Amino acid sequence: MKLYFRLIQFVFALLPVIAVGQSVYSGKVTDTQTHFPIAGAVVSAIGSEAQTTTNNLGYFTLNTGSDTTPDTEDYQVEAVNGIILWNSKKVIDVWIANVLGQISGKVYRAQTGSGQINMTNFANGIYLLNITCNGVRKTHKLIKARNALLSETLSPKAISQNESLQQNAGSASDSLVISSSGYYPQKYAFQKTGETYELLKLNNGNIDYLNRLIRPEAFTLLQGAPLNPSYGEVKSVKVVYSISDNSIYYTNSEKHLIHFYFCRDVLGYNKGHAMFNQEQYTRNVNRKYILASLNHFTSSDRYTLEFFAGDELDCSDIEKVYNKIAQTAWIGSKLYFYANATKWEGCTNVPIITSRELYNGQNYQALNPESNYGYLRKIEASELGQTYLGRHDIVVLNSIPIDISVVAGIITTEFQTPLSHINVLSHNRGTPNMALRDGWTNPKIEKLLNKLVYLKVSLDSFNIREATLQEAELFWAQKEPQTIHQLKSDINTKGLIDLTKADVNSVSLIGGKAANFAELKKINVANYGVLPMPEGDFAIPFSYYYNHIKKYGLDVFIDSMLKDPVFRTDAAWRDKQLKILRDSIKKSPLDPELLQQVVQHLSITGNFMDFRFRSSTNAEDIEGFNGAGLYESYTGSLSNPDKPVDKAIRKVWASLWSYAAFEERDYFKIDHQTIAMGILVHRSYPAEAANGVAITENLYNAFNPGITVNVQVGEISVVNPEEKYLPDQLICYTFSSENIYEYLNHSNVPGMEGKTVMTDEELTLLKRFCVAIHNHYCTLNTVCKPMDIEFKVDLINGERKIYIKQARLY
Structure with missing residues (x-):
């Protein structure tokens, strides 16, 4: 017999009835x-x-x-x-x-x-x-x-x-x-x-739950941040439905962070967390509860009923909980069911809302929840290249930049992808990053323009206010890097590097990207084999970059530039000198011996004619300095005279001295005299079906281990989004041998309505690849840290195939 219940009331005498003709x-x-x-x-x-x-x-x-x-x-x-x-x-x-x-x-x-x-x-x-x-x-x-x-x-x-x-x-x-x-x-x-x-009391104190939400203030009393906050301006109440007696508990979601805590502390579940997950998300005789979340999207004033994507619920279960909420809450027609798993998209007996409809009304998105001080500036994205930003500027932009130099914070008026380059950079810097669709005209922003402000980005909201210089300088002194780092580089080894003979420790020879690529080639996936990776791979070591710089006296120019006090203090002058250096690197002829070696090697790689020459530095893809998006990659072709191989190599080398890359290294106190550029080479992808990024960690909910995946159709970039296109965003859960995928958002590219970018079978294979990479690096580092993995789905003779493009510590 149930020991807990919300209300026991019995009346021993009937109340009066309404007499005919009376009110x-x-x-x-x-x-x-x-x-x-x-x-x-x-x-x-x-x-x-x-x-x-x-x-x-x-x-x-x-x-x-x-x-x-x-x-x-x-x-x-x-x-x-x-x-x-x-x-x-x-x-x-x-x-x-x-x-x-x-x-x-x-x-x-x-x-x-x-x-x-x-x-x-x-x-x-x-x-x-x-x-x-x-x-x-x-x-x-x-x-x-x-x-x-x-x-x-x-x-x-x-x-x-x-x-x-x-x-x-x-x-x-x-x-x-x-x-x-x-x-x-x-x-x-x-x-x-x-x-x-x-x-409802005006002041209810620290309650555990309500059985009814009779007005909006009841929801506010219980609300907390959602466990999977893909966008901001969302408040959530965790819901527990008791199967045996058709009762419902709207839980205090700040006090009871997850469903298990509430069921243990309030309802008396005493079998432990592991058994709770086993019993309460599957069909079995010991299941007592259906667990859900009731989310309020404040911008559109809509409420969604959501379940864990791995729950073994059918449509009748969902209807039962939906109807119970409809009976016990004031919400009415604002209540929808959001099918975050494809298996529930056919539950049409309840009002379903799509991610496109749901997020269309959202105004705020938290990308990197951090805080900082800076001078608030509003800049047209088209003018970003001609505007000199300081590391203590917080920038409002009317679109998403491909990259941006070190700034104290970023506010864009377009939603970003969580794994975009500028967000990965913000994560690496520890600086706030958010999207605010009305940011260009938002009164709160407007009144603080050109002032020193404090910005705090939280998962469900943001705070911005005017600040004093004293508090800002104290914060900067404690937060910003202070130790100078000198990097190692092998400038003597010549010849193209066979990546089967290199590994993760080859950073000082060929750079972080190529070294990690070489390490990936050593991974075997159980019941599959070696990881599928781009064909025709090799690396150009640092020595050729170093000799190119020295041969044309550019090393002297670099030394003089770095010692120039004007260069250190004047951003415009710094940008001009860096451009001169880049142009000199690109215009100086390539070593004929190197060009001959590269072309000869490319000629024996099969039927491939176009190749990607990818930046790989000793200041990139290394622990403590991700460097995402700082350096450029270019295509070199054996058949297209407009894309010669030697030009691609020189352009990659020149990108080492871009303004954004210099500012990033300078912020992290990396000695510019010790940097070097290698190049990773492999065949290009002329027919991408999809491209994506995976982080081997559930970035939204640490209680449920998983892999965070952003994947977009075709060649539309995930890391540098354009045209306001957002990708499929999902969690591939790893705590279970079952293949559980929870979609947080679907691609908004025209023609993708009602479709997923990857099939469940492809996601299953990608999950296996990611787990293998994660476990391999756990062994290498003797400690497990999340990995940042880039992948593609290529079309080969009409067949789709997943390729792992690169991996690095997140």
């Missing part, structure tokens, strides 16, 4: 949290001057007609939680006995008016409640369990579906307004005689 309303008013009756509540009928107040048991009778109020019964007795309450017009005897008939506690004899017996200190067990009035004795069996009472003979009253939960009930003669000191006033459409009407 008589009757019912009871209770506290929606404690379920205790509210005495003295004022009840009035809209369209009538008549009003009344509730008695000490919360009952009322309101007569708006000319007839006198009908006679009430002699007494009313009920039990609420662990207390027995009564109100009597006549003499009654009330006492408690054990099952042997022995009197327990005090005997209340010859009582009129109100009284109570507190049974909270009684031992658990079975008792008999005895009531005698007018010579008639009634006995009811009670079961005492903890601080609750249960009567097997009398059922609690419940408000029927949609009955009075419409807060905006129309002004009609059958609408009641109920108010009481310390409570929110509530408007109810009158239901049948004897119903219960609930009020």
Whole structure:
């Protein structure tokens, strides 16, 4: 028998009925949290001057007609939680006995008016409640369990579906307004005689749950941040539905962070977290609960019912919970079901909302929840290349840049992909990054432009205010890197590098990207084989870059440039000198011997004619300095004279000295005299079906281990999004051998409506690859850290094939 329940109420006498031709309303008013009756509540009928107040048991009778109020019964007795309450017009005897008939506690004899017996200190067990009035004795069996009472003979009253939960009930003669000191006033459409009407306290304290959400303030009282906050401006209440008795618990989602905590601490589940996950998300005889989240998207004022994507629920289960929420919450037509797993997209008996509809009204997105101080500047994205930004600038941009130099914070007016280059850079820098669609005209932003501000990006909201220089300088001194780092580089080794003979420790020879690529070639996936990687791979070591710089005297130019005090203090001058250096690197002829070696090697790689020459430095893809998006990659072709191989090599080398790359290294105190550029080479992808990024960590919910995947159709970039196109965003869960995929968002590219970028079979294979890479690096590093993995789905003779493009520590 269930020991916990939200309300035990029994009435031993019928309330008055409505006489024909009369307007008589009757019912009871209770506290929606404690379920205790509210005495003295004022009840009035809209369209009538008549009003009344509730008695000490919360009952009322309101007569708006000319007839006198009908006679009430002699007494009313009920039990609420662990207390027995009564109100009597006549003499009654009330006492408690054990099952042997022995009197327990005090005997209340010859009582009129109100009284109570507190049974909270009684031992658990079975008792008999005895009531005698007018010579008639009634006995009811009670079961005492903890601080609750249960009567097997009398059922609690419940408000029927949609009955009075419409807060905006129309002004009609059958609408009641109920108010009481310390409570929110509530408007109810009158239901049948004897119903219960609930009020919400203005201040409820640190409660555990409510069984009803009778108004928006009830949701606010319980809300917390969603466990999977893919976009901001979302508040969430975790919901527990008890299968056995069709009861629902809207939980305090700040106090009980996950469903298990609530079920353990409040409902008494005692088998542990692992068993809870095993029993309460699968179909089995021990399942007691259906677990869900009720999310409020504040910008569009929509509410969504969502479930864990791996839950073994069918459409009838979803309908059952949806209908229960519709019955017990005021939300009405604003309630939708969001199918975050493809298996539920056919549950059309409840209103379904798509991710495109859901997020279309969102204004705020948190990308990197951090805080910083800086001078707030608003810049057209098209003018970013001609605008010199300082590391203490917080920048508002009207679109998403491909890259950006070190700044104190970023606000874009377009939503970003969480794994985009500028967000990975923000993550690496520890600086706030957010999207605000109305950021270009937002009054809160406008009034602070060109001022020193404090910006804090949180998962569901942001805070920006004016700041003092003193607090900002103290923050910068504590947060920003201070130690100078000198990098190692092998400038003597010549010849093209066979990557089967290199590994992750070859960073000082060929750079971080090529070294990690070489390490990936050593990984075998169980029951599959080696990782699928781009064909025709090799690396050009640092020595050729170093010789190119030295041969044309550019090393002297670099030394002089770095020592120039104007270069250090004047951003415009710094940008100009760096451009001169890049142009010199690109214009200086390539070593003919190197070019011959590269072309000869490319010629024997099969039928491939186009190749990617990818930047690989000793200041990139290394622990503590991700360097995402700082350096450039270019295509060199054996057949296209507009894309010669030597030009591609020189352009990659030149990108080492871009303004953004220099500023990034300078921020992290990397000695520029010790940097070097190698090049990773492999065949290009002329027919991409999809491209994506995976992080071997659930970035949204640490309680459920998984892989965060962003993947986009075709060649539309995930890391450098364009045209406001957002990718499929999903979690591939790894805590189970089952293939569980939870979609947070779907691609908004035209033509992708109702489709996923990758199939479930492809995601299953990608998950295996990612797990193999993650585990391999765990062994290498003797500690597990999340990996940042880039991949592609290529089309080869019409067949789709996944390729792992690169991996690095996240």
